[in-house]
Amino acid sequence: MASTDQEQQQPFVTLVSGDGFEFVLPRSTACISKTLAMMFDPSSKFSEALSGRCVLENISGVVLEKVCEYLCYNEKNKTQINVPDMDIPPELCLELLMAADYLDV
Amino acid sequence: MAMRARQRIRAPRRGLPASKGDDFETNWTDLSTSLKKIHTKDASNLSFEQLYRNSYNIVLMQRGEDLYERIKKLEKEWLDDEVKSKVTAAISSSLLLAKELAEVQDQANERREAGERFLAAMREAFEDHQLCMGMITDVLMYMDRVMSTDHRKPSIYAAAMALFRDHVVRALIRPDAQTKVVDVLESTVLFMIQLERSGQIIDRPLIRHCIYMLEGLYETITEEESSKLYLTIFEPAFLEASRKFYQSEGRRLLETGDAATFCKVAMDRLAEETERCTYTLASSTEPKVKDVLDKELIENNIKEVVDLEGTGVRQMLDNDRLDNLRSVYVLSARVDPKKTPLTAAVQKRIVEMGKEINAGAVAMAQTSAASSAPKKASADKTEGAKKPTEKEKPVNQQTAAAIKWVDDILGLKNKFDRIWENAFQSDHVMQSAITTSFSEFINSESRSSEYLSLFFDENLKKGIKGKTETEVDSLLDNGITLLRYVKDKDMFEAYYKKHLSRRLLMKRSVSMDAERQMISKMKMEVGNQFTQRLEAMFKDMTISEDLTASYKDHVKKTGDPDTRRIDLDINVLTSTMWPMEIMSSATRDDVQLACIYPKEVESVKQSFEQYYLGKHSGRKLSWQPTMGTADIRLEFPRSNGKIQRHELNVSTYAMVILLLFNDVSTGESLTYTEIKERTRIPDHDLIRNLQSLAVAPKTRVLRKDPMSRDVNPTDKFYFNNDFQSQFLKVRIGVVSGSANKVENQDQRKETEKKMNEERGGSIEAAIVRIMKQRKSLTHSNLMTEVLTQLSARFVPDVNMIKKRIESLIDREYLERIEEDPPTYGYVA
Numbered sequence: 001m002a003s004t005d006q007e008q009q010q011p012f013v014t015l016v017s018g019d020g021f022e023f024v025l026p027r028s029t030a031c032i033s034k035t036l037a038m039m040f041d042p043s044s045k046f047s048e049a050l051s052g053r054c055v056l057e058n059i060s061g062v063v064l065e066k067v068c069e070y071l072c073y074n075e076k077n078k079t080q081i082n083v084p085d086m087d088i089p090p091e092l093c094l095e096l097l098m099a100a101d102y103l104d105v
Numbered sequence: 106m107a108m109r110a111r112q113r114i115r116a117p118r119r120g121l122p123a124s125k126g127d128d129f130e131t132n133w134t135d136l137s138t139s140l141k142k143i144h145t146k147d148a149s150n151l152s153f154e155q156l157y158r159n160s161y162n163i164v165l166m167q168r169g170e171d172l173y174e175r176i177k178k179l180e181k182e183w184l185d186d187e188v189k190s191k192v193t194a195a196i197s198s199s200l201l202l203a204k205e206l207a208e209v210q211d212q213a214n215e216r217r218e219a220g221e222r223f224l225a226a227m228r229e230a231f232e233d234h235q236l237c238m239g240m241i242t243d244v245l246m247y248m249d250r251v252m253s254t255d256h257r258k259p260s261i262y263a264a265a266m267a268l269f270r271d272h273v274v275r276a277l278i279r280p281d282a283q284t285k286v287v288d289v290l291e292s293t294v295l296f297m298i299q300l301e302r303s304g305q306i307i308d309r310p311l312i313r314h315c316i317y318m319l320e321g322l323y324e325t326i327t328e329e330e331s332s333k334l335y336l337t338i339f340e341p342a343f344l345e346a347s348r349k350f351y352q353s354e355g356r357r358l359l360e361t362g363d364a365a366t367f368c369k370v371a372m373d374r375l376a377e378e379t380e381r382c383t384y385t386l387a388s389s390t391e392p393k394v395k396d397v398l399d400k401e402l403i404e405n406n407i408k409e410v411v412d413l414e415g416t417g418v419r420q421m422l423d424n425d426r427l428d429n430l431r432s433v434y435v436l437s438a439r440v441d442p443k444k445t446p447l448t449a450a451v452q453k454r455i456v457e458m459g460k461e462i463n464a465g466a467v468a469m470a471q472t473s474a475a476s477s478a479p480k481k482a483s484a485d486k487t488e489g490a491k492k493p494t495e496k497e498k499p500v501n502q503q504t505a506a507a508i509k510w511v512d513d514i515l516g517l518k519n520k521f522d523r524i525w526e527n528a529f530q531s532d533h534v535m536q537s538a539i540t541t542s543f544s545e546f547i548n549s550e551s552r553s554s555e556y557l558s559l560f561f562d563e564n565l566k567k568g569i570k571g572k573t574e575t576e577v578d579s580l581l582d583n584g585i586t587l588l589r590y591v592k593d594k595d596m597f598e599a600y601y602k603k604h605l606s607r608r609l610l611m612k613r614s615v616s617m618d619a620e621r622q623m624i625s626k627m628k629m630e631v632g633n634q635f636t637q638r639l640e641a642m643f644k645d646m647t648i649s650e651d652l653t654a655s656y657k658d659h660v661k662k663t664g665d666p667d668t669r670r671i672d673l674d675i676n677v678l679t680s681t682m683w684p685m686e687i688m689s690s691a692t693r694d695d696v697q698l699a700c701i702y703p704k705e706v707e708s709v710k711q712s713f714e715q716y717y718l719g720k721h722s723g724r725k726l727s728w729q730p731t732m733g734t735a736d737i738r739l740e741f742p743r744s745n746g747k748i749q750r751h752e753l754n755v756s757t758y759a760m761v762i763l764l765l766f767n768d769v770s771t772g773e774s775l776t777y778t779e780i781k782e783r784t785r786i787p788d789h790d791l792i793r794n795l796q797s798l799a800v801a802p803k804t805r806v807l808r809k810d811p812m813s814r815d816v817n818p819t820d821k822f823y824f825n826n827d828f829q830s831q832f833l834k835v836r837i838g839v840v841s842g843s844a845n846k847v848e849n850q851d852q853r854k855e856t857e858k859k860m861n862e863e864r865g866g867s868i869e870a871a872i873v874r875i876m877k878q879r880k881s882l883t884h885s886n887l888m889t890e891v892l893t894q895l896s897a898r899f900v901p902d903v904n905m906i907k908k909r910i911e912s913l914i915d916r917e918y919l920e921r922i923e924e925d926p927p928t929y930g931y932v933a
Contacts, residue, residue, distance in 0.1 A: 037155065046152065049153070055152070
């Protein structure tokens with residue numbers, strides 16, 4: 001377990017899906033989600049904040065991948081206008097909506 | 106979008122972690138144990154995600170409300186059981202006791218320690234609660250999101266804070282006691298502040314944190330800005346305590362009776378309160394507590410402070426305590442933009458000092474009255490052109506008093522200007538106050554215009570000798586400043602005219618440039634009309650110079666062979682512009698016979714008259730022998746056979762008298778009556794001239810029998826062959842020539858009478874001017890208009906205006922049109 005100080009310096013966080021896939025994201029990107037932001041907030045003393053690793057049990061790897069894609073997409077385009085729509089496979093959209101609600105994206 | 110219609114939408118896999126958390130109770134037990142762990146600061150091995158998921162699930166199960174209630178209950182229990190007991194345990198008995206008792210010194214320390222302990226506990230409890238609730242809120246974010254939007258409930262954080270407020274802050278400290286924790290908190294903080302005010306050092310951050318707590322708690326659940334516990338509970342109490350404190354502080358300081366200390370303490374207190382509000386309390390309290398301070402400490406006491414005997418403003422002014430005055434000013438400015446007590450005190454002091462100066466001048470003038478006679482004699486002094494160490498001519502003491510008066514006032518003015526600039530931040534209100542006071546006391550001295558004119562006269566005559574231009578400039582400026590205060594400017598004009606005419610005719614003025622400068626300054630200050638006549642006087646002088654020159658040319662051309670001819674310098678003066686009445690002074694009887702001039706002089710006089718009237722027809726020349734001077738050369742045969750020559754500079758009359766003795770053989774005498782008959786010099790002038798010729802010790806060209814100061818009709822006068830003087834040129838002034846002296850009572854009355862006549866004229870002119878324009882006007886309006894028109898020159902007497910109106914009505918310039926309100930109409 002890393003200490004809080006090191007935690008702050010750590011630029012990446014790891015998201016783990018319910019079926020075991022791991023996604024490593026830049027901290028700032030992950031924190032677009034308010035839930036994740038709170039989770040990794042160094043001032044809260046939860047284990048996620050200390051370890052920089054978070055297991056999201058109710059999100060599958062496929063969905064989490066799409067979520068991470070969206071987060072990166074959001075991060076990349078946040079200063080621009082007129083960005084192209086992100087491609088979302090229709091079969092995933094309901095689950096994605098739920099995940100979005102859960103993560104408060 | 107197009108794809109969506111065709112493809113199958115996969116149903117979300119609900120209940121992925123179906124094994125646990127399916128039902129509410131399991132989720133809740135999970136959650137509640139974790140929450141308790143958070144409270145006991147044991148959160149590091151809890152998974153945020155797990156907790157979040159738990160609450161998420163519960164909310165998804167539509168049990169959010171239950172969760173909300175349960176969490177509230179959990180919090181309540183936690184606060185009631187754990188936190189409250191901790192806080193109340195920190196309240197020691199001394200803290201409670203001392204609250205009611207007056208603090209005794211030995212108890213104070215104990216109480217302080219207990220207070221600090223209590224505050225620390227309070228702070229810890231609150232901070233813990235805040236932290237935990239932060240974490241719990243984070244975890245329950247999903248619930249918050251749903252609950253506060255869907256069910257319009259306050260967020261769990263606010264709810265928990267309200268719980269803290271009710272169950273800890275407002276808890277009774279003991280089940281049986283009436284006191285609540287918040288009361289103890291309040292009294293403790295106030296006690297701490299009290300300690301700090303009395304100079305002890307307290308733990309500011311600690312109090313600051315407790316204040317933060319009060320600021321973080323709200324009266325209502327909606328958390329409006331105005332319902333902070335700090336504002337509703339603590340602030341009023343604090344302000345009340347401050348009020349009491351400053352009331353007693355003010356009394357205490359007044360009792361010590363030192364205004365300087367008072368000001369210093371007050372300033373310090375102000376700074377202290379600012380600091381306290383920034384570092385200990387909330388900065389929003391600063392204006393409020395300052396209001397209290399202003400009101401209690403300053404406003405209620407400033408008047409007494411200003412008036413404090415021995416140390417008040419008066420003393421500060423006297424001793425030039427600029428820093429203290431500045432404090433007083435700043436304090437007064439805080440409570441009252443007009444600074445009434447301070448201005449009053451300053452004004453009073455100025456007037457007092459001014460009165461002192463006035464009284465000093467009067468006293469000086471009075472002592473001089475007794476000693477003036479011998480002084481007069483010595484006033485005439487021989488003027489040695491070759492003697493460099495020229496002694497200052499001892500001026501008549503009354504004149505000295507006048508000049509001293511002006512100097513003193515200028516000094517006073519300087520002093521107050523400096524104070525005003527340095528201590529009163531150049532405040533306009535103060536300036537006008539100072540100005541009013543100055544004009545008040547200056548005008549309370551009825552001779553101010555005369556004195557001021559004398560001051561100018563003195564300076565222009567000799568004061569500016571050897572001074573640089575800037576010095577002269579500032580000197581004149583100073584004088585002008587005083588002129589601004591003088592209300593009766595027409596009086597001043599009359600005196601100035603009189604003095605100026607003497608300077609010009611007797612060639613006493615040191616520098617014509619300075620004179621002109623003076624006139625232009627006055628013009629700027631008082632206006633064109635004022636200086637018109639003065640300028641005309643200058644013009645006359647220059648014209649006269651030309652005239653003299655051309656007359657001399659004329660004489661040369663006509664080729665008068667007489668080398669013993671008398672040189673003539675003429676000043677032709679326009680009689681309306683010059684103060685004639687002063688020149689032909691004391692000749693009240695109208696049938697004044699012209700003086701009989703000796704034949705030599707008479708011939709020159711006639712020749713000039715001829716010349717002048719030839720150039721300007723229709724004018725009348727009247728000769729003013731009182732104003733002229735003559736240079737005559739006298740030969741004194743000494744007993745050892747030598748002949749001593751002296752050149753005497755004497756007045757015209759004295760010249761006429763001395764020429765009489767040309768025809769009188771040595772040893773023979775002329776009586777007063779004889780002289781009078783032969784010269785027809787008026788008594789007044791004759792006596793004075795004889796005095797200067799025969800009585801003044803240094804210039805005794807004539808011998809008088811009997812030797813006495815007074816000149817009687819029977820006195821005999823001899824030519825004094827033994828006249829001695831170390832100088833070749835001797836100047837014989839006329840005794841009490843009233844050249845630049847304070848007028849005596851009669852002269853004064855005379856001047857005033859004349860002044861009044863002149864004013865009457867001005868008033869009538871003003872009335873007619875106004876009425877011509879307005880056609881009809883009510884009495885009061887007419888009055889005000891007249892007053893404003895004339896105030897630049899003098900302050901007219903209301904009665905005088907009334908009389909003038911009456912007389913204008915009598916003379917049918919005006920008529921009464923209405924009785925109520927009294928209205929006048931202009932009769933064309």
